[in-house]
Amino acid sequence: MAKVKVHVFLKPGVLDVQGKAVEGALKGLGWSxxxxxxxxxxxxxxxxxxxxxxxxKRMCETLLANTVIESYRVEVA
Incomplete structure (x- = not known):
């Protein structure tokens, strides 16, 4: 049995609204x-x-990632 980790993230150039919100909150809390x-x-x-x-990888291409705007990385242990 394999332990699988799939990291999914937005491609460069795609606006990350949640990332901007986190950035604003961190700055508001003093982490300038x-x-x-x-x-x-x-x-x-x-x-x-x-x-x-x-x-x-097939799972990512089919369901786990929206490959139009997201990239992914698979780790298997």
Whole structure:
């Protein structure tokens, strides 16, 4: 059984509204050196079967990531 982690994040150039909101909040709380905040998501699951990395990439292309505006990275342990 493989432990799979999929990191999904917006592609460069795509406006990250949530990242801007977090950046504004951090600055409002006194962290003035914060800039270019990007927010993503982490999806973790166990996978039983052959070639967990290839299957996780297929999952990303099919469901887990909107590949028009998002990129992803797969880690398998």
């Amino acid at each position: 050196g914060v800039s270019d905040v990007r927010v993503g998501k982490l999806i973790e699951f166990d996978f039983e079967g052959a070639d967990a990395e290839a299957e996780a």
